[in-house]
Amino acid sequence: MSHSATDNEDQIELGRDENKAIRQRSLRLLGSLLSPHKKALAIAAGLVMLSSLGQVAGPWLVGWTIDNALMPLMEDGDTGPLTFSGLTYLAAAVIGGLAAGAYIRQAARIAQGVMYDLRRRVFRQTQRLSLEFHEKYTSGRVISRQTSDMEALRELLDGGLTGVISSMFLMVFIAGTIVFTDLGSAGILALAFIPSFFLTRWFQKKSQLFYREQRTASARLIVKFVETMTGMRAVQAFRRESTTERDFGNLSNSYREAFLKVFSINGRFQPGLVVIGNLTVVVALAVGAWRVIEGDLGAGTLVAVLLLVKRFFQPIQQIGMFYNSFQSATAALEKVSGLLAEEPTVVEPKNPAPLENPRGDLRLSSVKFRYGSGPVVLPHMDLHIPAGQTVALVGTTGAGKSTLAKLVTRFYDASEGTISLDGVDLREISTDDLRNAVVMVTQEAYLFSGSVRENIALGKPGATDEEIVAAAQAVGAHEFILKMPEGYDTEVNKRGGRVSAGQKQLLSFARAFLADPAVLVLDEATASLDLPGERIVQHGLQTLLADRTAIIIAHRLSTVAIADRVLVMAHGEVTEDGTPEELLAAGGTFADLNQAWEDSLV
Template sequence: MSEKEVPEKEVAEKEVAEKDWRGVGNEDSTVDATGNLILAGRSRRLLMSLVRPYRKQALLALAIILVDNLAFVAGPLFIAYALDHGISAAVDGNWAPLAWTVFGYIAFGILGAITTYTFLMVSGRLSQAILFDLRGRVFSHAQQLSLSFHEKYTSGRLISRLTSDVESLQTLLESALNDALSAILSIVSIAIILVYLDVPLALIVLAGFVPLVLVTRWSQRQQRAGYRRTRVAIAKVVVHFVESMGGIRAVQVFRRETRNNSILAVEDTEYRDATTSALRGMASYTGIVRWIGNVTLAIILVFGSYRVINGHMDIGVLAAYVLYLRRFYGPLDELAQVFNAYQSAAAALEKISGVLEEKPSVQAPTDPTVLDSARGDIDFDGVQFAYTADRVVLPEFSLHIPAGQVVAMVGATGAGKSTLAKLLARFYDPTFGSVSLDGIDLRRLDDENMRQHIVMVTQESFLFSGSIADNIRLGKPSATDAEVAAAAEAVGLTEFIATLPDGIDTDVRKRGGRLSSGQRQLVAFARVFLAAPAVIVLDEATSSLDIPSERLVQRALETILQGRTALIIAHRLSTVAIADRVLVMEDGAIVEDGSPADLIAVDGRFAGLHDAWELSSAGPTVSG
């Protein structure tokens, strides 16, 4: 089946999944031998931008780890001195060299303990500061992205970015960073000491690096690909969990638990297999590193013993060499673990940086026009709009709504009504043409300034956890308690609020679950009343209400619409009846335009809708 034959939603989801895999802004990306896209450049830029404000703390941590490394590598030198000089001096009755050697060994051990503790504290604070900034940056940026992004990029994916992906980076910063710095410094310093102690033996050690480099490059490719799969797989698990818990009523009513369990099993299996694959690569790498280290140590013991027997080196030097070699491959073993954490964090950073490099499709103006007060004149001038290249919703649309006029838009689903509402609320920008408020293109207005004058109320009427007063105050954060109470009274909430245990300070609970749909809608209208915009957009704001609730909302509507321009997307006759003007839409164009009474009289499309409404709901009629 070709892509054109795939349902539109499936194609869109495929595009989003591919975009989530690749990310955006990857101008410096490279492709490795397995064909996987490596976004190291973008991830590195993100990490550097996070660390840059904390350069001083990072330099302090580096200085501490340098001292810690000095304490770590000094031990075998004391042992070598004790074997070659301290013991022989003690045999002759001079215990001072041996005593100073033991004292120095203990002192450097204590120094190492202090520096390790201090480094962990400093690096811990540094990592938490970086993660705090990263979470805030992702959350803030996601809120600024346009509605088109959120309609494609599910909330579960964003949650995955802020949880599992950030946790991968946290593992790297909090523990692996300490191990990596210590290991690298130890390897470098020990390598220098090994060359200083005995060059022939050092050449044997360095020869072991040839297979080690090859193994490392192979493991890097394998693990990076595996951890990319884990990032995608865990995001699917989180998306499914969020969707299931968000729709738990439908899950239980339609007994979807078994089906959900099956879906989770498939997605969780994918995550398990991807993680197992990545861990298998890490286990192979660790095992090979240890094998190379043991083989090298065996060769050193044989060749070193030969040099001691022939008097080419002291026994204490060989003992120190063996100790250093154990400490040399020990850090390599730690680096294998760090490498595993790094691959996971790098894959996570790719996903996070992909979100951060998303640009809002609705761009803020570079030189905004400030509109202090608005009359409410609305103009759609030659507007064309398409969600995708093959999904043109508005071929060409023009409309003038004078200030103070209430316009209702009706028509079949897909006619373009909600699209017009989203354009007026500037959730989207027209592909061509313009939408203007008082003659000013909305694209020239700053978003905050525009939303002071245009407010949208949807069917959802989303309420946040908190009190009724808190939710009403969203319309005007600086509003006094008296203003909030007045807004509640204006839309008819006072009687209901009086029955609540804490009155207007009663917690509405999650998503307003303590309130009915009609009461939630009244709270939303109280916000609008408090915001006092010039233009109100209502997108099917009464479609889910029962008759008693609808009557309460209708009375509230009459209050908040007085003296304001309104664009109402409605299916209910009672909502249309309060409009000054009705527009009937079909295929993105206006096919009828007039007052409710005039359109009923001409026996056209609206008259047919009116008759259908009356038959289905026995609702009120519109008279002249």
């Protein structure tokens, strides 16, 4: 056998093992979701059995009445058997109907309980995962997990699962009743079941393939929509509306075609079952009528058998249709279980070291870093930042400045070496303590839906109104807040649409001031501001940096001027280190950058 053939077999085997692992992972997730509802599931099973028995009892009682109640009534005028069968039929119908209603309500409670648990798990997991995951996993895919995938699972649990369990019980009870009533008719039903089985299997295989296509098309459509809406400013700025509309149209067409494929097999499956069911009734009627004439079968028994045979094929159709929902939900469950199986790359310490009254002394020792399996970004970094010092990082794009900020804030862990705060390795500090001690303010001053007060209070949940106002006053945001329609209670639109870029940045500074961290990292915090806007935040920035360790990443050297120390970075290494005045006098890279910046202002 050639090496290529062997490699192909190995790949096929790996694919099978991977699919098996995915199925097992999905089943474990489903089991963990259903486990808290064991008692409710047992009650639901009892109710569906009672409902199915009530449905089967009707045709059987009709046959019994014809054979055993009509003759006494016609011969002797005895109404007792007919009254008994009528009351029994009424009781069976009432009990079956009540049981069916109770089962539907019970199943709905279970389904909603499962969905409530799953939604919370997915949301909790997306917050638990490290920044590395969110930088690789697009927001559209996360939204797809919480929307279309959840909807597919909800449809399965709310309706599909309820129907298929009821259908399976009903089929079993119908078959058992026919066997008990007339073994010959049961043989006809068994023969008719063979083509029904193969038709259903064909439907299942086709629907599995087409539903996977439909789920993939749906996810791509959602991702494209979210990315377009998120990047609408760029779309409109570069006049890409026609291009994005064409791409979205193509994805919508793929989604439409995937749905049409599903409906095309439905259009063959359902009529096929109807034809098989009707032919079975015809055969059962013909054979049964002949046996009634011969005296081998009672007329009532024949009527009961025909009613039961007719009902037998309805559950098969429901089970086949359920497989559609099942395939869609299975694909969704696989994706959701995959998301829940992701592990954070930044791990919470099992026995965190205490960090009391942090001073902000930072030290990087022999730090080396790469993103995943990519190239090395920081080849070797030894750096000490004493407590209370303001350090500015400057350099060209890709020099490693933002990477260093992510390591100091422990959004990523160093590939090699250690980063310590007040002598404690960041890996040994609990996330709560670290986030209280180290705060990052980014270029995008993100404001959440809610009031100005609530947005500032994110820096310190539970802060008093006096503390919130004091934080705003400290950074120079208090005056413009008071001029807003409702002051601190003014609702901000999504992404802070009611305030300017400079005002949003001041609010983010107030949030950071309220948090009162020992270490503050500003990653291009003024990059999106124009010069007037930058002047607005300069005072707030100086107040914010007072008496704390600060790392400022900035291209604008006006921001760098307030730093005690400047580090010039290139290719992940520090090439210059000193005060702004020392580096300007040395005439190196920093001096060149400063001159270029001054020339740009002319």
